[in-house]
Amino acid sequence: MEFFANISLGLETALSPVNLLYCFFGVFVGTLVGVLPGLGALAAISMLFPMTFHLEPTTALIMLAGIYYGTAYGGSTASILLNIPGTTSSAVTCLDGYPMAQQGRAGVALAMTAVASFFGGVFGILVLSMFTPVVAAWALSFGPAEYFALMLLGLVAASAISDASLVKGLAMVVLGVLLATVGMDPQSGTARFTFGSLSVLDGLSISALAMGLFGVAEIIASIRNTETRRLDPKAISLRSLMPKRDDFNRSWLPMLRASTIGSLFGTLPGTGPTVAAFVSYGLEKRLSDEPEKFGKGAVEGVVAPESANNAADQTAFIPTLSLGIPGSATMALMIGALMVHGIHPGPNLVTQQPSLFWGLVMSFWIGNLLLVILNLPLIGLWVRLLSVPYHLLYPAILMFVCIGAYSVHYSAFDVLVVMGFGALGYAMRLFGMPAAPLLLGFVLGPLIEQHFRRAMVLARGDFSALIERPIAGSVLAVTGLVLVWSIWSGSKASARLKERRLRIEDED
Amino acid sequence: MKLMSMALAALALAGGTAFAQDFPNKPVTIIVPYSGGGSTDLVGRQLAHELQQIWGQPVIAENRTGAGSMIGTAHVAQSAPDGYTLLVNTPAVATAPAVQKDLPFDPKADITPIGMVATSPYMAVAGAAVQSTNFKDFITEAKDRRMFFATAGVGTSSHFTEELLIQQAGIEADIVHFSSGGDAQVNLMGGHADVYISNTASVMPYVNNGQVKALVVLGSERYDLLPDVEASAEAGVAGIDVNSWVGLFGPGGMDPALVDKINADLHTALASESFQKVLSDNFVLAGKDNATEFKAQVEAEMDLWKALAEERNIVAE
Numbered sequence: 085m086e087f088f089a090n091i092s093l094g095l096e097t098a099l100s101p102v103n104l105l106y107c108f109f110g111v112f113v114g115t116l117v118g119v120l121p122g123l124g125a126l127a128a129i130s131m132l133f134p135m136t137f138h139l140e141p142t143t144a145l146i147m148l149a150g151i152y153y154g155t156a157y158g159g160s161t162a163s164i165l166l167n168i169p170g171t172t173s174s175a176v177t178c179l180d181g182y183p184m185a186q187q188g189r190a191g192v193a194l195a196m197t198a199v200a201s202f203f204g205g206v207f208g209i210l211v212l213s214m215f216t217p218v219v220a221a222w223a224l225s226f227g228p229a230e231y232f233a234l235m236l237l238g239l240v241a242a243s244a245i246s247d248a249s250l251v252k253g254l255a256m257v258v259l260g261v262l263l264a265t266v267g268m269d270p271q272s273g274t275a276r277f278t279f280g281s282l283s284v285l286d287g288l289s290i291s292a293l294a295m296g297l298f299g300v301a302e303i304i305a306s307i308r309n310t311e312t313r314r315l316d317p318k319a320i321s322l323r324s325l326m327p328k329r330d331d332f333n334r335s336w337l338p339m340l341r342a343s344t345i346g347s348l349f350g351t352l353p354g355t356g357p358t359v360a361a362f363v364s365y366g367l368e369k370r371l372s373d374e375p376e377k378f379g380k381g382a383v384e385g386v387v388a389p390e391s392a393n394n395a396a397d398q399t400a401f402i403p404t405l406s407l408g409i410p411g412s413a414t415m416a417l418m419i420g421a422l423m424v425h426g427i428h429p430g431p432n433l434v435t436q437q438p439s440l441f442w443g444l445v446m447s448f449w450i451g452n453l454l455l456v457i458l459n460l461p462l463i464g465l466w467v468r469l470l471s472v473p474y475h476l477l478y479p480a481i482l483m484f485v486c487i488g489a490y491s492v493h494y495s496a497f498d499v500l501v502v503m504g505f506g507a508l509g510y511a512m513r514l515f516g517m518p519a520a521p522l523l524l525g526f527v528l529g530p531l532i533e534q535h536f537r538r539a540m541v542l543a544r545g546d547f548s549a550l551i552e553r554p555i556a557g558s559v560l561a562v563t564g565l566v567l568v569w570s571i572w573s574g575s576k577a578s579a580r581l582k583e584r585r586l587r588i589e590d591e592d
Numbered sequence: 593m594k595l596m597s598m599a600l601a602a603l604a605l606a607g608g609t610a611f612a613q614d615f616p617n618k619p620v621t622i623i624v625p626y627s628g629g630g631s632t633d634l635v636g637r638q639l640a641h642e643l644q645q646i647w648g649q650p651v652i653a654e655n656r657t658g659a660g661s662m663i664g665t666a667h668v669a670q671s672a673p674d675g676y677t678l679l680v681n682t683p684a685v686a687t688a689p690a691v692q693k694d695l696p697f698d699p700k701a702d703i704t705p706i707g708m709v710a711t712s713p714y715m716a717v718a719g720a721a722v723q724s725t726n727f728k729d730f731i732t733e734a735k736d737r738r739m740f741f742a743t744a745g746v747g748t749s750s751h752f753t754e755e756l757l758i759q760q761a762g763i764e765a766d767i768v769h770f771s772s773g774g775d776a777q778v779n780l781m782g783g784h785a786d787v788y789i790s791n792t793a794s795v796m797p798y799v800n801n802g803q804v805k806a807l808v809v810l811g812s813e814r815y816d817l818l819p820d821v822e823a824s825a826e827a828g829v830a831g832i833d834v835n836s837w838v839g840l841f842g843p844g845g846m847d848p849a850l851v852d853k854i855n856a857d858l859h860t861a862l863a864s865e866s867f868q869k870v871l872s873d874n875f876v877l878a879g880k881d882n883a884t885e886f887k888a889q890v891e892a893e894m895d896l897w898k899a900l901a902e903e904r905n906i907v908a909e
Contacts, residue, residue: 130628130655133628133629134637137637224778224781224782225782226782227779227782227784228779228784268659268746269746270745270746270769270771271746271768271769272746273691273746273747273906275692275693275694278694280694281694282658282659282662282663282666282692282694282695282696283658283659283663285658285659285660285662285692286658286659353774353775353778354771354775403778407778407781407803408774408797408798408801408803409774409775409777409778410774413627416627416628416629416630416774417627417628417629418629419629420628420629420630420633420634421629423629423631423634423797424634426873428797428800428801430797430798430800430801430803431801431802431803432801493656493657493658493663494654494655494656495656495658495663534771538768538769538770541740541766541768542740542768542784542785544766
């Protein structure tokens with residue numbers, strides 16, 4: 085009964101006119117910022133942060149949270165339409181979203197993304213509202229050893245993400261890991277590959293890397309395609325936007341699995357939506373009967389990462405609110421908005437501030453609904469964006485990418501990093517090197533290193549202590565199994581291919 | 593000749609004073625070298641707000657994060673010393689230079705300490721794996737079972753104060769570096785690491801929520817705002833005489849008259865009711881020093897941490 089009392093209290097708070105207005109404002113700004121490549125939730129929330137001094141803490145948090153999960157909805161739009169991710173966590177969506185758009189199924193991709201995002205969001209909210217205390221306690225039992233094992237599993241599971249040859253994919257993962265070693269060594273403090281520059285002591289900026297590799301490289305590449313793709317705006321009918329029954333049938337299981345993965349990674353501070361999107365994409369590709377369709381416009385490859393990153397965005401509030409531990413810079417700003425008002429989130433927040441907690445949770449429902457309402461009718465508008473001539477669209481995008489890169493640290497150096505990775509990304513395209521594995525290595529490499537080094541310090545250098553820990557040991561065992569299975573299935577597939585070739589030769 | 597140079601010096605001083613009285617006649621920027629929402633950011637923003645009321649000019653708080661606060665600090669060190677670019681920073685201004693060899697500025701010559709904004713002692717907190725509830729028992733326990741001290745990163749003040757405590761308490765322990773203070777404390781809660789030291793503003797929220805235990809306050813006396821927590825000297829661990837603080841700085845070579853004016857305005861700001869509330873919310877006391885005293889303290893800490901870094905071989909070569 086108490087649960088229903090909490091829900092009605094939450095609804096009462098979330099539906100008050102002021103909170104409703106700020107919720108709408110938040111998700112609207114979030115969608116907008118998400119659609120624009122380069123600008124992310126962190127930049128938008130930093131800019132609006134001073135506003136929260138003058139708002140009620142609940143209202144402030146409802147608005148900031150709306151921006152946060154709103155960007156996850158908007159982020160996929162540019163991925164699908166332009167092959168340029170709006171946010172880092174929707175970079176994976178490019179892999180199948182853009183091919184779908186090229187096949188004239190942009191509307192379907194956008195609609196399925198909205199459905200998948202809503203599904204993931206709702207799944208995340210359910211986990212948040214039902215299991216917060218349990219999940220928080222469980223997350224505490226994760227030490228460096230467990231994180232290391234989980235991140236390694238993520239890397240192995242997602243390593244087959246690209247379409248290119250295995251060697252090229254692995255080479256790019258390794259390049260990503262190497263690029264991530266730039267900066268201060270996390271355990272000894274030695275400056276690695278910084279060449280005496282203070283700007284890279286914290287490493288290269290991930291958003292600068294993603295924007296350069298995916299965004300700037302795409303723009304350079306399309307300059308060479310002189311024939312502009314002409315799209316007749318009148319050809320976009322509501323019917324062409326509608327997903328077919330087949331799209332839904334193929335999507336619901338991937339959405340369910342991806343939401344589970346997203347909820348898991350969201351709960352663990354420091355991992356987050358980007359890792360979740362990569363891992364769920366990798367998993368769907370492995371589980372699929374037709375893995376060869378991935379990268380060529382498979383709807384599963386769009387819905388999986390989008391469900392995962394939206395679920396992760398919602399469950400990221402579990403450690404933030406119930407432990408007071410921010411998992412990312414954006415979450416630290418949310419805690420800051422509460423601290424301004426003298427509220428320190430922790431295990432007692434749910435009992436001491438029930439209207440804040442339940443009001444926020446209920447505002448997530450409302451916000452997600454608003455986002456679907458906001459996004460579905462807008463699909464036609466976004467698709468029309470494709471009919472804007474590229475010589476007008478691309479300079480504008482380039483400008484936003486530069487503003488976005490600069491705004492994170494007020495650093496002109498980061499703009500140069502974007503340009504450098506733009507050049508690298510273009511060179512990689514010329515040589516047929518996939519960009520997604522590089523980003524994967526860049527995201528997971530440092531996490532694996534940090535947690536492994538910490539785990540080794542805590543185990544006093546004894547590797548067997550790491551395996552003896554029940555969670556870490558089992559996850560490492562699963563990792564081993566996945567590795568063996570992928571080698572076995574890979575060799576079986578190539579054997580089948582050889583057999584088929586031989587048979588064709590015989591028939592000749 | 594001598595008279596002439598004295599006259600010139602007097603003129604320069606008078607000119608400087610006139611300049612200081614005129615200050616500020618355009619917007620002032622306060623650089624916060626940490627990300628938004630943290631405890632230093634909150635104090636810095638409150639300071640910007642109060643100084644804006646006093647000066648009648650916009651005062652903008654700007655977050656320039658990175659490299660353990662050294663990105664923002666370097667930016668201020670390289671700005672014009674006219675008082676229009678200021679910096680709030682913590683003892684990181686003294687600890688980071690002790691581990692970072694490639695700074696593009698001289699931490700003593702290129703930074704002018706203006707005044708202390710707030711101060712509080714350092715506090716050690718213990719996690720789920722620690723049995724002891726007082727410091728004396730803890731030392732015995734630590735001699736029995738080698739403990740893990742969690743830091744907020746290499747070269748942070750938590751790292752240095754932990755090295756200092758380990759040295760002065762005569763125990764043997766392992767240091768493990770985490771990516772932030774929050775990360776370190778969540779590992780305390782899970783029992784993966786044992787002790788973390790930071791300022792009261794960073795640890796008290798978790799202590800009040802019962803997530804970590806307050807073990808000891810570093811120093812010779814108990815802290816006025818938390819009289820129930822014993823001081824390290826009470827358990828016989830002497831020689832620790834450092835406090836955490838948030839200070840206001842400017843670029844090197846500022847006119848002393850201007851420094852004194854800003855220091856005086858800082859104290860006016862600190863006296864306001866709204867600022868007092870922010871300070872007590874964060875378990876810190878307002879600073880009282882004049883600029884000369886603060887400068888002496890900052891430079892003494894720079895020497896202390898540099899010596900400790902060499903003595904305990906803190907940075908791998």
